[in-house]
Amino acid sequence: xxxxxxxxxxxxxxxxxxxxxxxxxxxxxxxxxxxxxxxxxxxxxxxxxxxxxxxxxxxxxxxxxxxxxxxxxxxxxxxxxxxxxxxxxxxxxxxxxxxxxxxxxxxxxxxxxxxxxxxxxxxxxxxxxxxxxxxxxxxxxxxxxxxxxxxxxxxxxxxxxxxxxxxxxxxxxxxxxxxxxxxxxxxxxxxxxxxxxxxxxxxxxxxxxxxxxxxxxxxxxxxxxxxxxxxxxxxxxxxxxxxxxxxxxxxxxxxxxxxxxxxxxxxxxxxxxxxxxxxxxxxxxxxxxxxxxxxxxxxxxxxxxxxxxxxxxxxxxxxxxxxxxxxxxxxxxxxxxxxxxxxxxxxxxxxxxxxxxxxxxxxxxxxxxxxxxxxxxxxxxxxxx
Numbered sequence: 001x002x003x004x005x006x007x008x009x010x011x012x013x014x015x016x017x018x019x020x021x022x023x024x025x026x027x028x029x030x031x032x033x034x035x036x037x038x039x040x041x042x043x044x045x046x047x048x049x050x051x052x053x054x055x056x057x058x059x060x061x062x063x064x065x066x067x068x069x070x071x072x073x074x075x076x077x078x079x080x081x082x083x084x085x086x087x088x089x090x091x092x093x094x095x096x097x098x099x100x101x102x103x104x105x106x107x108x109x110x111x112x113x114x115x116x117x118x119x120x121x122x123x124x125x126x127x128x129x130x131x132x133x134x135x136x137x138x139x140x141x142x143x144x145x146x147x148x149x150x151x152x153x154x155x156x157x158x159x160x161x162x163x164x165x166x167x168x169x170x171x172x173x174x175x176x177x178x179x180x181x182x183x184x185x186x187x188x189x190x191x192x193x194x195x196x197x198x199x200x201x202x203x204x205x206x207x208x209x210x211x212x213x214x215x216x217x218x219x220x221x222x223x224x225x226x227x228x229x230x231x232x233x234x235x236x237x238x239x240x241x242x243x244x245x246x247x248x249x250x251x252x253x254x255x256x257x258x259x260x261x262x263x264x265x266x267x268x269x270x271x272x273x274x275x276x277x278x279x280x281x282x283x284x285x286x287x288x289x290x291x292x293x294x295x296x297x298x299x300x301x302x303x304x305x306x307x308x309x310x311x312x313x314x315x316x317x318x319x320x321x322x323x324x325x326x327x328x329x330x331x332x333x334x335x336x337x338x339x340x341x342x343x344x345x346x347x348x349x350x351x352x353x354x355x356x357x358x359x360x361x362x363x364x365x366x367x368x369x370x371x372x373x374x375x376x377x378x379x380x381x382x383x384x385x
Contacts, residue, residue, distance in 0.1 A: 087176075088145035158183075186214045
């Protein structure tokens, strides 16, 4: 009756070839032999919910991610396992192959990141200001994770604040990168083709049919850095949508600016670095090595301690303009049935009906196969959806 239990021998014989990648790290005993499970949700990854669990012997809190066993899940686990030695990446501690509701699952046990997400940490600072120096320290830490990935030709493809977690809420907390659901090896130039991305952080090449490479991660670093320094993204929809044609066009053209008052106190070095990351042509973007050696990133750089607007902006409610945009977007999605006018056949301007009327006038005989319209026609063009 255990929730998770060991697969039968007959079920372990028919594994796919990619299972071999995990044979050295997976455990086949029930996870409940080693861990106490809870219903406390820590977050949601690309491919599954993350729950809090506790090691039975040590009492250590850990995070559990449950994936239905398939080739994509095994690729995620295999890549995450390979990069777990990096101190800036949330490590995988254990991997189990268990049955859950009679379905083969991969159970990934990871370090529990009690500090929460990047932006939540900034919001929880209260009255303590967030400075450019601190933004530089964060970007250097994230850059260390990306440098490790790119050194072994792995593209993360989903670097965003939600995937940057702190080990604790204390002042000495480390920030680490997680969620390898979109990660993939990129062994050659433009060797990736699948459009995997989160809209706000997506590089232009991910929005089109062309192939791309791990330089897409550098664009994401530019977007995160921009948000850290002002509190809002460089590209967003004016209509409250996840992505719109206008937003996509601005991303592909690299159309953004550094408006006041949020940017008036930010150093020119920071703006320059962002500009070198948000290059629409991937080959003109900084590499991770160039990023890590930039004057704004290196620890010895003299950066202003001027209080930034990020913490304040992240705490603000949407302004009136944003509220109007969201309301407008919702109105376009909503059908107001009270305003739908049911027209008679004579009043209708339905294109198909007009075409049939014209045909009946130009033909010399009445087509006997014409269906008789006996009900009122809803003119879809009269509705504002």
